Amino acid sequence: xxxxxxxxxxxxxxxxxxxxxxxxxxxxxxxxxxxxxxxxxxxxxxxxxxxxxxxxxxxxxxxxxxxxxxxxxxxxxxxxxxxxxxxxxxxxxxxxxxxxxxxxxxxxxxxxxxxxxxxxxxxxxxxxxxxxxxxxxxxxxxxxxxxxxxxxxxxxxxxxxxxxxxxxxxxxxxxxxxxxxxxxxxxxxxxxxx
Amino acid sequence: xxxxxxxxxxxxxxxxxxxxxxxxxxxxxxxxxxxxxxxxxxxxxxxxxxxxxxxxxxxxxxxxxxxxxxxxxxxxxxxxxxxxxxxxxxxxxxxxxxxxxxxxxxxxxxxxxxxxxxxxxxxxxxxxxxxxxxxxxxxxxxxxxxxxxxxxxxxxxxxxxxxxxxxxxxxxxxxxxxxxxxxxxxxxxxxxxxxxxxxxxxxxxxxxxxxxxxxxxxxxxxxxxxxxxxxxxxxxxxxxxxxxxxxxxxxxxxxxxxxxxxxxxxxxxxxxxxxxxxxxxxxxxxxxxxxxxxxxxxxxxxxxxxxxxxxxxxxxxxxxxxxxxxxxxxxxxxxxxxxxxxxxxxxxxxxxxxxxxxxxxxxxxxxxxxxxxxxxxxxxxxxx
Numbered sequence: 001x002x003x004x005x006x007x008x009x010x011x012x013x014x015x016x017x018x019x020x021x022x023x024x025x026x027x028x029x030x031x032x033x034x035x036x037x038x039x040x041x042x043x044x045x046x047x048x049x050x051x052x053x054x055x056x057x058x059x060x061x062x063x064x065x066x067x068x069x070x071x072x073x074x075x076x077x078x079x080x081x082x083x084x085x086x087x088x089x090x091x092x093x094x095x096x097x098x099x100x101x102x103x104x105x106x107x108x109x110x111x112x113x114x115x116x117x118x119x120x121x122x123x124x125x126x127x128x129x130x131x132x133x134x135x136x137x138x139x140x141x142x143x144x145x146x147x148x149x150x151x152x153x154x155x156x157x158x159x160x161x162x163x164x165x166x167x168x169x170x171x172x173x174x175x176x177x178x179x180x181x182x183x184x185x186x187x188x189x190x191x192x193x194x
Numbered sequence: 195x196x197x198x199x200x201x202x203x204x205x206x207x208x209x210x211x212x213x214x215x216x217x218x219x220x221x222x223x224x225x226x227x228x229x230x231x232x233x234x235x236x237x238x239x240x241x242x243x244x245x246x247x248x249x250x251x252x253x254x255x256x257x258x259x260x261x262x263x264x265x266x267x268x269x270x271x272x273x274x275x276x277x278x279x280x281x282x283x284x285x286x287x288x289x290x291x292x293x294x295x296x297x298x299x300x301x302x303x304x305x306x307x308x309x310x311x312x313x314x315x316x317x318x319x320x321x322x323x324x325x326x327x328x329x330x331x332x333x334x335x336x337x338x339x340x341x342x343x344x345x346x347x348x349x350x351x352x353x354x355x356x357x358x359x360x361x362x363x364x365x366x367x368x369x370x371x372x373x374x375x376x377x378x379x380x381x382x383x384x385x386x387x388x389x390x391x392x393x394x395x396x397x398x399x400x401x402x403x404x405x406x407x408x409x410x411x412x413x414x415x416x417x418x419x420x421x422x423x424x425x426x427x428x429x430x431x432x433x434x435x436x437x438x439x440x441x442x443x444x445x446x447x448x449x450x451x452x453x454x455x456x457x458x459x460x461x462x463x464x465x466x467x468x469x470x471x472x473x474x475x476x477x478x479x480x481x482x483x484x485x486x487x488x489x490x491x492x493x494x495x496x497x498x499x500x501x502x503x504x505x506x507x508x509x510x511x512x513x514x515x516x517x518x519x520x521x522x523x524x525x526x527x528x529x530x531x532x533x534x535x536x537x538x539x540x541x542x543x544x545x546x547x548x549x550x551x552x553x554x555x556x557x558x559x560x561x562x563x564x565x566x567x568x569x570x571x572x573x574x575x576x577x578x
Contacts, residue, residue, distance in 0.1 A: 068241045077249065084253040088260045095264035102290075161357045 005136045007192055008129075012140030015192065018116045019148040020178070020185040025116040029148060030174055032107070039153035045107040047142030049089070050120060053082045054138035057121035058131055071125070078121045086112050116145060151181060208236050271300045271324050278320045279310055284388050286311040286410035300325055311335065312389070312408030334427040335409035337391075337402050340436045341377040341421045342497060343448040344397025348373060359385075364418040372447040375436040377421045386416035404499075429478040430500035431485055433458070438471045445493075452495040458487035463524035484524050484546030503545035504560035510535045512557035519549035519558060 018024045032042045057078050065071055090108045093101045111117055120141050124134040155177055164173050275296040283291040287309035289298050298305045299321060307327045308318035314334060322328065354363055354370035360382035363369045369378045379398030391406035392413060400413075400422070413422045421436060433452055437444050441453035454472040466480035467487060474495075476487075488498040506527070508519070515533040520526075527543040530536030538549075550558045 064245065068245060069238050070242050070245055073242055073246065076246070080249060080253065084257060087257055091257075091260050091264050094266050098266075161359050161362060163358065 001132075005132060008133055008136045009140040011192060012137050013144035013147065014185070014188040017144045017148060017185055017188075018119065018141055019145060020182040021189075022119075023182075024119055025114050025145060026178075028110055028114055029145075029152065029178075030171060031110070033149055033152040033156050033174075036150070036153045036157060038107075039149040041104050042107045042110075043142075043146030043149050045104045046111060046114075046116075046145055047139065049082075049086060049108070049111050050117060050138045050142040050145075051135060052089075053085060053117055054120050054124060054134050055131070056081050056085055058124055058129075058134045061121070061125050074122060074125055075118070078118055082117050082121075083112050116141060148181075152178070204240075208240055269300050272296050274324050275300055275321055278313070278317055278324070280312045280317065280408075282312055282388055282408075282410070284312060284408070284410035284412060286408070286412075299327075303327075311410050314408075335424050336404060336407045336427045337409060337411075337413050337422050338425045338432050338434075338499075339377065339400050339402060339422055340432070340434050341375075341399065342434045342450040342495065343371075343373060343376050344395065344399045345379065346397055347450050348376060348448040349446070361416075361418050369419070373437055373439070373444070373451065375419065375421075375438065376448065376451075377417075378419060382416050382418070383413035383422060386412045388412060426478060429476075429481055429483060431476065431481060431483045431488060431496065431498050433467075433474050433476055433495060434497040435473065435495045438473050440472055444472075450494050453493055455492060457490045457492060458496060461486050461490045482524075482546055482548055484548065485544050486524060486546075489544075500545075502562070504547075504562060505540050505543045505545050506538045506547070506549055506558050507561050508536055508538055509557045509559065512555045514555050514557070516554065518552050518554070522548045522552050524548065 012018075016022060019026065019029050028042065028046075032038045060077065060081060061071075061074070065073065065077065070077075086108050090101075090105060093105060093108075120138050121134075123129075124137060127133075129137065152174070156174060159173065159177075168176070273296075276293055279292040279296060281292050285291065287295045289295040289309075295305075295309065299307055299309075307321040307325055310317050310321070349372040350370050351367070351372050352370050354366060356362055356366060358380050360369070360378045360380045363378050363380050368374050371378055377399055379394070379400075381392075381394050381400070383400050384392040384394055388410065389406050389408055391403045391408070392400045393403070395401050402413075404427075409424050411424055414420075414424060419436075425432065435450070435452040437448070437451045439447070439451075441455065444451035444453050452472075452474050454469050454474060456469060456474075458474050459467045459469060463484060463486065464480050464482055466477045466482070467474050468477065469475075483500065485498050485500070485503060488496045506519075508528075513535045515530060515535060517530070517532050517536070519536060520528040520530065524546060525542050525544055527539045527541075528536050528549060529539065545560060547560055550560055
């Protein structure tokens with residue numbers, strides 16, 4: 001069992017990295033990687049929301065949707081669950097830990113519309129993962145996304161000083177860079193064979 | 195009664211769905227976990243509707259409870275203050291952005307209402323009104339560049355071809371400029387300015403726009419050579435040099451550096467200039483911005499931002515001949531007998547404004563040199 005959990009974890013973090021291998025969540029990826037500080041804040045918030053969102057979706061999927069044969073409503077339900085949960089977390093955090101809210105609160109609203117947050121419960125449902133396997137996938141994806149954000153942020157902070165041709169400045173050169181890092185991440189494929 | 199109605203309604207609904215779905219909707223491969231089937235049992239559709247409805251109701255109620263239980267009361271004043279603030283989030287007030295300052299100024303009685311540098315006096319007054327605090331006057335400030343040695347007027351130690359940024363250039367033996375106190379000219383301050391107030395001149399020196407600069411201090415923090423300082427806007431005469439090299443060395447490196455010759459010290463009518471560490475500095479508390487030192491400086495290291503200078507003009511109708519103006523004038527431009535109307539020699543006047551400030555009758559005004567009404571003044575003199 002541990003072996004499978006570890007496999008899922010490593011695979012979702014490196015081999016099937018959501019940004020560099022599946023090209024998901026790019027809007028947030030390019031939005032918050034201008035500065036290291038925002039990238040790190042986003043990483044923490046994202047991983048936490050991903051774990052809780054995946055657990056909630058797993059419970060609802062396995063105990064309500066499967067018995068009632070409602071699997072085809074996955075996309076709608078999962079979006080609703082994550083949105084409601086994030087909204088509630090936003091309100092509670094504001095009251096309970098204002099300091100944390102001011103540090104990370106702004107990222108919560110961004111996360112609701114993120115596609116990785118939706119993709120993880122969908123993969124969990126598709127693969128019929130157990131609760132722990134779902135959590136492993138969520139943690140792996142969250143850390144993988146954090147890794148991508150931090151790599152990109154550190155490069156883009158250096159990029160500020162580089163002499164980039166005018167037509168490539170800003171987003172275009174960032175896309176070029178992402179492509180190059182994605183190529184590097186291809187090196188992970190085949191690392192684990194089942 | 196109620197149950198009966200719901201039961202009949204449900205039955206009717208499911209019948210309707212059954213009838214319509216069976217005929218109209220192609221049902222193979224709905225997707226997800228519904229296996230490809232010829233028909234979808236209406237039970238699933240009804241379940242789905244009930245489930246989604248319930249989910250919506252549950253989430254709605256849960257969010258309502260959370261919202262009411264964890265409500266955070268926001269002082270409406272905070273919102274008012276935040277709307278008043280410029281919203282540039284420059285951090286010149288010392289708080290984390292405009293929202294941080296708004297909360298601090300409303301919540302903490304010790305936080306002054308005039309800390310917003312970009313907002314200047316109007317914003318300070320409004321915040322004071324909202325928070326009920328006493329509004330102290332905001333002395334308008336501006337960022338000043340303490341270097342005039344552009345590329346054409348200063349020497350370079352070596353050819354720098356690295357990253358075009360001062361913070362990067364300074365890593366290479368302190369930058370390529372011979373003078374280690376001067377501006378490197380790679381525009382780090384220009385990029386740091388959130389208000390686009392800095393442009394680079396053709397001679398690679400930053401030029402600060404008087405209208406756009408809000409004295410937020412971002413450029414001061416960004417400059418690795420500490421060439422930029424915040425200064426009072428009204429103190430327009432500035433020794434634009436930071437070099438503490440000896441005069442001989444300054445001469446070799448730069449044409450417009452301060453060589454600490456002491457001319458300005460001797461010229462200053464109010465003893466506001468002192469030489470310290472081979473560099474003349476103006477004590478802005480004493481300085482009257484008369485501009486005499488600007489003319490005397492042999493290397494033109496002193497810059498007068500108040501150009502073109504104005505000229506003093508005495509309104510003969512108001513002048514009571516008290517002679518105060520003649521006494522304060524640092525260049526003896528005002529003459530006239532006691533208890534007679536005085537006149538300003540426009541050729542001598544340097545527009546320092548000292549007489550204007552001193553005249554108890556408010557008879558003196560500063561006007562543009564070109565439009566100074568000299569002729570009418572002369573006529574009045576004759577008639578008087």
